[in-house]
Amino acid sequence: MIPSLCQSCSHVREIVSGKGSQFFLCRRSTTDRRYPKYPAQPIVRCAGFEPSKEGEQGESV
Template structure:
């Protein structure tokens, strides 16, 4: 499978349905209507991409 930027993006939240389908929710969509809630995968280029776990104090 082609790697998607969303996998390593701090805005992504994984959603698993009761039938165990997996969706990647883009949390940037909450504040920015330019981003779809469930971007078509894979995402290979994204202006909003921010790598997870780097230098942001509010990272989980």
């Protein structure tokens, strides 16, 4: 996958579908309409970016 800010952002939730497709869900979208729920990737600049701590994200569905 192309590197994206979302990958290291504390506001992202990684979604992996049953078919193995990966999506980034921006949790800022729930409180701020400027952010799309599923931002078009890759994100190279984002005013809402905040670095995450290692190991806090990742979820399979």
